[in-house]
Amino acid sequence: MNKNEIRNFCIIAHIDHGKSTLADRLIEKTKTISKRNSQNQLLDDMDLERERGITIKSHAIQMEYKLNDTKYRLNLIDTPGHVDFSYEVSRSIAACEGALLIIDAAQGIQAQTISNLYLALENDLAILPIINKIDLPSAKTEEVKDQIIDLIGCNETEIISASAKTGFGIDVILEKIISKIPPPKGDNNLPLQALIFDSVFNPFRGIEAYFKVINGKIKKNENVKFFATKKEYNADEIGALKFIKEERNEIISGDVGYIISGIKNANEVKVGDTITHVEKPCLKPIEGFKDVKPMVFAGIYPVDTEDYEELRSSIEKLQLNDASLVFEPESSAALGFGFRCGFLGMLHMEIIQERLEREFNITVITTVPNVSYFSYLKNGEKILVNNPSDLPDLSKVDKVEEPYISAQIITKSDYIGPILKLCIENRGVLKNQIYLSTKRVELTFEMPLAEIVFDFYDKLKSISRGYASFDYQPIGYQESNLVKMDILLNGEQIDALSALIHKSNAQSIGKKICIKLKELIPRQQFDIAIQAAIGAKIISRETIKAVRKDVTAKCYGGDITRKRKLLEKQKKGKKRMRQVGNVEIPQSAFMAVLKLG
Numbered sequence: 001m002n003k004n005e006i007r008n009f010c011i012i013a014h015i016d017h018g019k020s021t022l023a024d025r026l027i028e029k030t031k032t033i034s035k036r037n038s039q040n041q042l043l044d045d046m047d048l049e050r051e052r053g054i055t056i057k058s059h060a061i062q063m064e065y066k067l068n069d070t071k072y073r074l075n076l077i078d079t080p081g082h083v084d085f086s087y088e089v090s091r092s093i094a095a096c097e098g099a100l101l102i103i104d105a106a107q108g109i110q111a112q113t114i115s116n117l118y119l120a121l122e123n124d125l126a127i128l129p130i131i132n133k134i135d136l137p138s139a140k141t142e143e144v145k146d147q148i149i150d151l152i153g154c155n156e157t158e159i160i161s162a163s164a165k166t167g168f169g170i171d172v173i174l175e176k177i178i179s180k181i182p183p184p185k186g187d188n189n190l191p192l193q194a195l196i197f198d199s200v201f202n203p204f205r206g207i208e209a210y211f212k213v214i215n216g217k218i219k220k221n222e223n224v225k226f227f228a229t230k231k232e233y234n235a236d237e238i239g240a241l242k243f244i245k246e247e248r249n250e251i252i253s254g255d256v257g258y259i260i261s262g263i264k265n266a267n268e269v270k271v272g273d274t275i276t277h278v279e280k281p282c283l284k285p286i287e288g289f290k291d292v293k294p295m296v297f298a299g300i301y302p303v304d305t306e307d308y309e310e311l312r313s314s315i316e317k318l319q320l321n322d323a324s325l326v327f328e329p330e331s332s333a334a335l336g337f338g339f340r341c342g343f344l345g346m347l348h349m350e351i352i353q354e355r356l357e358r359e360f361n362i363t364v365i366t367t368v369p370n371v372s373y374f375s376y377l378k379n380g381e382k383i384l385v386n387n388p389s390d391l392p393d394l395s396k397v398d399k400v401e402e403p404y405i406s407a408q409i410i411t412k413s414d415y416i417g418p419i420l421k422l423c424i425e426n427r428g429v430l431k432n433q434i435y436l437s438t439k440r441v442e443l444t445f446e447m448p449l450a451e452i453v454f455d456f457y458d459k460l461k462s463i464s465r466g467y468a469s470f471d472y473q474p475i476g477y478q479e480s481n482l483v484k485m486d487i488l489l490n491g492e493q494i495d496a497l498s499a500l501i502h503k504s505n506a507q508s509i510g511k512k513i514c515i516k517l518k519e520l521i522p523r524q525q526f527d528i529a530i531q532a533a534i535g536a537k538i539i540s541r542e543t544i545k546a547v548r549k550d551v552t553a554k555c556y557g558g559d560i561t562r563k564r565k566l567l568e569k570q571k572k573g574k575k576r577m578r579q580v581g582n583v584e585i586p587q588s589a590f591m592a593v594l595k596l597g
Helices: 019-029 047-052 083-094 111-122 141-152 170-180 305-321 346-359 413-425 456-463 503-520 560-580 587-595
Strands: 006-013 059-067 070-078 098-104 126-132 193-202 206-215 223-226 232-234 237-240 246-248 256-260 274-277 296-302 326-332 336-343 364-366 373-377 382-385 397-412 429-435 440-448 469-480 482-489 499-502 528-534 537-544
Touching (some): 006 083, 006 170, 019 059, 019 098, 059 170, 070 170, 098 111, 098 141, 098 170, 111 126, 111 469, 126 170, 193 305, 296 305, 296 326, 296 346, 305 326, 305 336, 336 346, 346 364, 397 413, 413 429, 413 456, 440 469, 499 503, 503 537
Parallel strands (some): 098 126
Antiparallel strands (some): 059 070, 193 206, 223 232, 223 274, 237 246, 237 256, 296 364, 326 336, 373 382, 373 397, 397 440, 397 469, 429 440, 482 499, 528 537
């Protein structure tokens, strides 16, 4: 097969606009898998993806389709739609020449649609606009067509109407993929250049790297080299990414495939790396693959300290499959040894924690999430603060800068009031307000990233009854009046609960945390003082009263001194217990801060 008969494309859309269903219909239509093996959300192979009805990982599959007596090879990459997984989308886009832009006929264009579209346009991809779910009674097909024309400046005839559920329009989509998306450009005669866009860990065969050949070709049993790590391997097996992987002897430029070369060590394969030949290597790696920037940081610790090494290898294997996960070792006085992990958002963090528990059977404790700050000392030194406990003494600090974002919210005009109130409460500043139609409006805010880390997205969804869509981009750091708030239990600082917060919110947040911890920490046989402090100043306190035994119950007569003697004896015991007693903090207490609203 020559490269003019190959098409590489991905599917991009906002969450829940029907990407996975459309991918199922394309796979059915091209008879890529038999009816017997067919199921809904076919490419979503994780239990988590099926349960939540979302795509977390991008998935590649090769299909074959015959048009006008010519057999075409179609490489499809299905991508996630949630804002937390936009890195997966950027990896998929780097391996494609075209993209299907799917828009829900009932919901219209939403924030992540625009964000993913800009990613595709930056990479010069051919865009096929598709209106999905036209069979819904609430579909506003004509209105959504106008929105698409405004957004990408196409003609109305270029927009494909489809229903992934019923299969309407699937033939048209396949024909347009072949006619509108250009074949890959590469040259088979140049030295090998192949881009790794994903990798998975196979417990029996080591690491499988998924790649797209940009130039040259790769054959079975050739000696290859990975550009970033400079390591050399033998291509033991190469093949096509069919539903069940299909071994091949050669993969030509423009095509997508996998390579197994017996790599056991997770950090030897980097997503975005270039594969080349050992004998005739290419001169430079493939450019244009963007680096991941974690937005949210949290500590992950094993419940049992003996599981530390097992947790390390589990996180390394997860990182193979999810290149946006960043981690480094750290230790905590309260929790022992663990890892400081960087995530793209709160959903991403939740998914990683759940995958560790399901796939590797490790129970972990997650600390309060936070973002990274820059601290400028009075001697001119600049320090990156990923963990609140790393913040230097405030007497040495000149200023602290926190990351800001530009947030786009697209909503129905009925909900503008509550959304403005929510954003202003979270230190947001309204920068722009554009009416996309009489009933839909786009609001642009500048706000601190720390304010959206916790439950901002949940609150936004609830006040807009699920109609508002949200997307954000980092815009740099700005100076802010931040203070470090510590939580003390019986005078002992719990470093895992420390947080950097804005001075204006410190009092109220401190009080809420103390009240929440009072509810969650079980009562002991001695009083537990919960305090929130800024430096040496206590700003809030709650006390968990001791569980007391009625020691005077057996005194039913005689002098008062008999009762007093028993109470004094109990008092001494309580005092000694407080000195040696240990307060166990449940995992729910570490996550309690997220539910303060």
